Amino acid sequence: MKFDRKLIKRFASFLKGSRKMVMISIITAILSSGIGILLPFLVGRAIDSINEDGVDYGTLTRYIVIMLVLIVISALFQLFMNRTNNKISYNVTEKIRNEAYGKVRKLPVSYIDNTSVGSIQSMVISDCETIGDGLIMFMNQFFAGITAIIFTLVIMLVADWKLALFVLVFTPVSFLVSYFIASRSFSSFKAQSEIRSRQTSFISEGTGNFRIIHLFNINEMICNDFDKINEDYKRTSRKATFLSSITNPSTRFVNSLIYAGVAFIGAGHVTSGAITVGLLASMLAYASQFMKPFNDLSSVYTELSDSMACLTRIFKFLDEAELDDDLTSENVDEDLTWDREGDFEIEFKDVSFSYVKDQPVIKNVSFRIKAGSSCAIVGPTGCGKTTLINLLLRFYEPDSGEILVNGKPISQVPRNTLRKYLGVVTQDTWFRNADIMENIKFGRPLLSDEDAISTAKVSGADSFIRKLPNKYHEQISSSRDDISEGQRQLLSITRAMASDPCILILDEATSSVDILTEVKIQKAVKDLLKGRTSLVIAHRLSTIVDADMIVVMEDGRVSEIGKHEDMIDSGGFYSKLYKSYTE
Template identity: 35%
Template sequence: MGAGEKAMTFVPSARRLVGRMRPQRAKASLVLVLAVGSVTLMSLGPWLLGRATDLVFAGFVGEQLPAGQSAEQAEAGLRANGQDQLADLVSGMRGLVPGQGVDFGAVGQALLIVLGVYVVAAGLAWLQGFLLNDVVQSTIRELRSDVERKVHAMPLSTFDKAPRGELLSRVTNDIDNVGQTLQQTMSQLLTSLLTVVGILAMMLWISPLLALVALIAVPVSLLLTGAVMKRSQPQFVTQWRRTGSLNAHVEESISGHALVTVMGRRRAAAHTFAEQNDELYDAAYRAQFVSGMLMPVMMLIGNISYVVVAVVGAFRVTAGAITIGDVQAFIQYSRQFNQPLTTVASMTNLLQSGVASAERVFELLDADEEVAATVVAARAAAAADAPRGRGEVAFENVAFSYSPDRPLIEDLSLVARPGQTVAIVGPTGAGKTTLVNLVLRFYELDAGRITLDGVDVTTLSRHDLRAQTGMVLQDTWLFEGTIRDNIAYGRPGASEDDIMEAARATYVDRFVASLPDGYDTVVTENGENLSAGERQLLTIARAFLADPALLILDEATSSVDTRTELLLQHAMGALRADRTSFVIAHRLSTIRDADLILVMEAGRIVEQGTHGELLAADGAYAALYRSQFAGAEAEAS
């Protein structure tokens, strides 16, 4: 999956993240309309307040002028008296009535209009936020669903290579960070961009000259933002990659806590944690420090722009080119114009962090999937007509290797008939478990083919193939729930009688009878409140209930005592009737009655036959058998 080693660039990742909202485009369009309405009204607010300021200032100046003349006559009189500067000021004033003071009724009406505009704008903004929250959460829900589906579609080899903690970090931490980023930035970014457009329009309407002065700060801000983002984005990618590595170590340390303690590796584990924690600290510090430099610089540029606009505006008022109310409004617009730019700058670190997490999630979504069933017309027809549930498995010249330079299985052929029990024995690494994993298509073949009831397994969906298979592993897997629930997991919808029958057949009822709550006893996570043998019995009961056509037992009795093992032999004899069974075993006592025993070495079948035939051949199986039983048999005789 790359683990963030080769991160995508910021823009394509951000564009892809926004594209995830496409299914919510109807609501997103409504959010845009509401945002435009809210920002438009908010942009009109300062201009309307400027009209109220003009009314107050006009009343104050009008009281100082002789009554009974027009504004033009008052201006001409001032110029005649040599008061040209005051005449310029009067010429640019609106609503001036010489001899009349402040019209508080008109001022009050103007303020009520402003109040109404702000209230409506706030209502639209609230509704916009409500809908945007729904859009974001729906998008994250779909992203989680896609990741969940992706995890189930990925080949087993991916999980063999990638630490589980790293994968969990992408599924949990990174998706949560993406959701938090969208939640906190989408509304502010949308509002900020629209605010810039609305304020810019009002500024150009009021005074193009002052607008030009205010806009000088924009290219400077953009250049600084681009420079900081270019330096900080790799740091955020590194931060989340370090987070994934740290989570992988923590997950391994917690899940293997008993082993770490017993082997005296707690100090080494703590040292590794400290190193990775320090690396995460350094990456996070650099990311936040570099991106955090942007906001103070943006605030400085905004304040400088504010001062310049105020000074130029004052000169324009005294020249009569603009009213004092327009200057007041323009100064507000100047502050508001820099505010969204500052807001965007302040969200840069959060936005980059979210996009870095999105890159890691997209890497997971782009990872290779299991090869789909290659159903062509002829094979599809054969699959539809083939009898189901017989369980005949055939290997035809099968070749497979985990790594191209290390062949494991080469040109292997065998046939397991319905009702046969096929035991597979051999040293560790011989390919025993790999053989059954190939039947279930956990891995894809390099050459040859495997058929189930005469149908190539590659023409079957994995769901259909595995629905016909029951598997009991050496490592038990139980979930938190009652004993009844854990057994019933083998066949959803099974009746109580079926569950009880499976429990009795596998002798689960013997230890359940001693539990205070019986089958309602809650199994803790991983079955820690049960013994290893009891956990194994539960997984075998689950396979009994599933009643599969093909049964795979991978060291299924390794965790039970000798007496329970003998009881299970009879139960497995009934279970294996009329179905094909593959039994992987190191304890040869469990497979002496097998119909066919395969002895594997280095991915090849070196011997095959019944227990008696292989002993008579005095080969690899006989040597393995003697190593286990010769001493015990001599002592018994």
């Protein structure tokens, strides 16, 4: 693994608010490690208090008491350091996770459409967790390890420079073994992170669409596909784990050889009278202790390989191109806003658009919706109806042409400002995991409960809400099964009505409900449309015969514009479409 300086510098920026705690952690690590380094020296002196003349109990007791005091102090410093490091790690992980999640709302819809939900989930949850674990291990062991190495080396050089030199000469062998193994584990950890993302995406997709899977009886195929991903993960993880697991045993083997060499050479020094038995015991302890930080640092290096792979993926995500306007701007130019009490006219002016370059979906579309009128857009599947809605909502930008509201190009209006004037009811209903009241007030949180209930009565949703155990305080979510599709649509319409939009967009709002439910929804829609400029997309042509204007789309172009009766009489494409629907 090669440490990218830019990557590390960028990561360090997340530590800005924790710099004092980092300094405290480093200081406590040095103190805890430094105190621990003194213990082998004191043990050696205590051993030397026992000689052929007997035991000097006074000296022995003094050293034992000093060691006990130092052990307690070192443990307290260790405890404080661990608590501080945990706090640092969780603070940094929270910042990275918040920034990654906040990035989602700044990305163009095109990125979200082309990226699996599971991949983003894995990155925001699992990858951030891995980074936090790596930071904790680094803070717990790196500074303490460096301190132990320096202090131990100094004491050994003072006590017996020959033994110290022997240890120092062979120590790089241990470090090189660790580096050689760990450097090859980075690619495996990176691949492991990517496959983990695929796993999360696959599980999310499977659990979210389990009815379709059962309906088409493809359970076995789905399980087989998951087994393949799981097999890839097992193989990659096994390699990564194997490489990381042999680091410690390999370095310990080298360290054991160094320890044996110190024992052999030291024994000769004792017999020659160059050092005492107590000092030899201290040197053996220091030889072992000198190698331990290298083992710990090798573990840190291996853990950082995994963390760096995750960090690289997250920063790549954070560097994705964002939307081109300020979504958080609160000081919008008044010239770029409209009076909510006024009328709203919409005009598509020679608009063309393609999701894929050179493959246009919308071609030179032009039409105008008069203020306060309703416009229905009809046409076969894939003709570009929903794409027009996406362009009006500024989920995408036209390749050419422009869309105007009251003569102002919406491309000059910040997206969050534009969407305050729009209300949308789609075929796919989505609700927060919250109670019904909170969902009704989703687009207008300051709306009173009384006004929210009044809106539900107008839409017709009040009748089924009253039958629920907790009524308006009943907890709901998009996955709840005991609320029908029609009831969901009524609730979705209620939510749109509660936001009091100036322009209303209905995208296939009744396509998934039965005829009786459709009648209820149509009544609610009529109340919702009163006095509002509206754009309606519908496959059921019976729902749009009363529209003030109908735009017929065919192959990405406008083929007809007019009222229902006029186009039926003309015998054009709409007439044929309507006849095929009614027959």
